[in-house]
Amino acid sequence: xRASGPxxxxxxxxxxxxxxxxxxxxxxxxxxxxxxxxxxTDLPEVAAVVLPGGFSYGDYLRCGAIARFAPAMSCxxxxxxxxxxxxxxxxxxxxxxxxxxxxxxxxxxxSLAFVCRDVPLTVERVDTPFTSRCEPDQTLTIPxxxxxxxWYADPDQYDELxxxxxxxxxxxxxxxxxxxxxxxxxxxxxxxxxxxxxPEHAVxxxxxxxxxxxxxxxxxxxxxxxxxxxxG
Amino acid sequence: xxATVVVRPKxxxxxPQGQAVAGSLxxxxxxxxxxxxxxxxxxxxxxxxxxxxxxxxxxxxEQLLANPLIESFEIEVPST
Numbered sequence: 001x002r003a004s005g006p007x008x009x010x011x012x013x014x015x016x017x018x019x020x021x022x023x024x025x026x027x028x029x030x031x032x033x034x035x036x037x038x039x040x041t042d043l044p045e046v047a048a049v050v051l052p053g054g055f056s057y058g059d060y061l062r063c064g065a066i067a068r069f070a071p072a073m074s075c076x077x078x079x080x081x082x083x084x085x086x087x088x089x090x091x092x093x094x095x096x097x098x099x100x101x102x103x104x105x106x107x108x109x110x111s112l113a114f115v116c117r118d119v120p121l122t123v124e125r126v127d128t129p130f131t132s133r134c135e136p137d138q139t140l141t142i143p144x145x146x147x148x149x150x151w152y153a154d155p156d157q158y159d160e161l162x163x164x165x166x167x168x169x170x171x172x173x174x175x176x177x178x179x180x181x182x183x184x185x186x187x188x189x190x191x192x193x194x195x196x197x198x199p200e201h202a203v204x205x206x207x208x209x210x211x212x213x214x215x216x217x218x219x220x221x222x223x224x225x226x227x228x229x230x231x232g
Numbered sequence: 233x234x235a236t237v238v239v240r241p242k243x244x245x246x247x248p249q250g251q252a253v254a255g256s257l258x259x260x261x262x263x264x265x266x267x268x269x270x271x272x273x274x275x276x277x278x279x280x281x282x283x284x285x286x287x288x289x290x291x292x293x294e295q296l297l298a299n300p301l302i303e304s305f306e307i308e309v310p311s312t
Contacts, residue, residue: 062299112249
């Protein structure tokens with residue numbers, strides 16, 4: 001962990017379980033991770049925010065539905081509205097959808113089975129702060145581990161998203177029944193992204209793949225190029 | 233006042249849970265074309281009249297209890 005790296009907040013909700021992995025991976029890639037508890041009513045001055053995976057609030061009601069009302073989430077909404085970089089991984093993606101920061105919703109996998117394996121992903125866009133280190137049409141191998149990863153949007157909304165190039169990652173083989181094979185999307189302004197696969201679990205060849213480091217290092221690059229943002 | 237909210241997957245939305253339930257029922261010998269699984273939320277409210285309760289419950293559904301992209305809801309309050 002280099003103190004000179006960009007500061008990136010990593011939120012922890014009750015039930016988050018990939019917050020330490022995300023912080024470790026960001027640190028290994030040159031950022032300075034800053035842990036933020038969900039009950040905080042302020043965000044520290046950071047250059048990006050990461051919402052990690054897990055089972056916030058036990059996934060009660062719908063995944064992410066309760067976490068979106070955590071005090072720290074109102075800061076995240078403000079931060080995103082101000083143009084700040086926000087990345088949601090797995091449960092973090094579900095929370096961002098429930099919070100209305102990203103389009104669509106995550107539903108139970110069509111197989112009804114928990115899927116936990118490495119999956120190939122096609123990179124649809126490299127001109128985002130989250131994929132700048134990838135090559136166009138590159139295939140990334142990154143693990144998924146989720147029971148509710150079927151991304152859904154109605155056909156009209158899906159067409160709009162495709163026209164606006166908001167779909168950034170797609171499963172290269174069937175995974176969970178996601179509409180259009182969507183694995184990751186960005187918001188209209190391109191500063192908020194969510195994905196179901198776990199880049200923080202694929203940052204070293206020892207873990208089976210280092211492709212996740214391309215996603216997280218893209219974020220670290222983008223964070224480094226930006227002035228830290230303070231909201232509230 | 234006791235009130236009940238029923239949340240259902242919208243028509244046309246894939247409901248793998250309902251499909252699994254229908255499959256099990258068929259295995260048990262029941263003739264089932266389709267099953268859809270929703271959620272029931274029973275609430276105890278401070279509101280004393282039905283109109284206030286209904287208005288409050290609608291806001292609860294819009295903000296938290298249902299996701300309008302995929303779910304519809306029905307509110308049941310006792311008539312006063």
